[in-house]
Amino acid sequence: MPSYYDIDTILAEEELLVVKPSFDFSLLAHLDPDSAHLQQRRSRKRPRGDDDDDDTNDEAAKVDATDNSNGLPEGTKIKMPLWAVERWALLGFIRFPSLPRHYGRKMKERLEADPVSVDLRSKNEHYFQTGMLLVNLLLRASHVALRHSSAGNSRRSRQSAAQNAHTIAMEQSAQQARMLQRCLLSTMMGRRLCRNFDWSLSSLDSNGMEDDVSSHVNRLTELERNMFVKGVEASGAVSRWREFGCSRMGVSGVVLKMQQRQQQHGVQMTASATGKELRSSKRRVISPVGGEAARAF
Numbered sequence: 001m002p003s004y005y006d007i008d009t010i011l012a013e014e015e016l017l018v019v020k021p022s023f024d025f026s027l028l029a030h031l032d033p034d035s036a037h038l039q040q041r042r043s044r045k046r047p048r049g050d051d052d053d054d055d056t057n058d059e060a061a062k063v064d065a066t067d068n069s070n071g072l073p074e075g076t077k078i079k080m081p082l083w084a085v086e087r088w089a090l091l092g093f094i095r096f097p098s099l100p101r102h103y104g105r106k107m108k109e110r111l112e113a114d115p116v117s118v119d120l121r122s123k124n125e126h127y128f129q130t131g132m133l134l135v136n137l138l139l140r141a142s143h144v145a146l147r148h149s150s151a152g153n154s155r156r157s158r159q160s161a162a163q164n165a166h167t168i169a170m171e172q173s174a175q176q177a178r179m180l181q182r183c184l185l186s187t188m189m190g191r192r193l194c195r196n197f198d199w200s201l202s203s204l205d206s207n208g209m210e211d212d213v214s215s216h217v218n219r220l221t222e223l224e225r226n227m228f229v230k231g232v233e234a235s236g237a238v239s240r241w242r243e244f245g246c247s248r249m250g251v252s253g254v255v256l257k258m259q260q261r262q263q264q265h266g267v268q269m270t271a272s273a274t275g276k277e278l279r280s281s282k283r284r285v286i287s288p289v290g291g292e293a294a295r296a297f
Helices: 007-012 035-044 055-068 082-091 105-113 127-155 161-189 191-202 222-243 253-280
Strands: 016-021 078-081 282-286 292-296
Touching: 007 127, 016 082, 078 082, 082 127, 105 161, 127 161, 127 222, 161 191, 191 222
Parallel strands: none
Antiparallel strands: 016 078, 282 292
């Protein structure tokens, strides 16, 4: 599991997902940006009756409109970040009608055809981290839904049509998550990784000058950029070792810190031993009549 304070994980969880509520949500109409327009249309289309005969109906309609104005109806498509829908998905409060477009079927076909030429950074700077977090969420939510459905089948033989539809939808989501997981792994560890490794080795020429790799780096995600930087550093270290291989190696910083700690510890031990010797040089002698005298030996 990623760390709670990991900045890359925090940024990866900002991906917006399209979800649908499994039932009516009260006081959550602000999650739908079209709720204000719908409310205005309802108020305009409200039927008008006679003043004397339909006063009661008008008051009831106003009460109903006031009660439903802040509600989010079932099946409404809304967009929420990944970090906000995790608990709702595990509780079965929402459904995932579709994956984000850059994780969909067409994107998978492009990645399978030519993963090197795809600009993943323009889609999501943390493309692989977000994809794996999404896969993990879908698999966990589908597992919880299937477990609840199996428990419900043991209690009663028949389920409602809504529960059956929700179970089928979660099974499809789990299947899409497994396909997405295979696509992400094959893309990250396949030809794209080999090309990134080649660019990291060839970024420094024989004279130690850096080549222009901006066209390649600009299409890399944050994970791939970190791998590229580490590869360039390793390539430079190997070049320096080949050139100055017979020279004396420098002392590691870890070794220097250990030596400093040992020296400080030795000084402290010497100071404590000196203090003990000084204290033991003076002893207290008790006289037979109860008096005390100090003698220095």
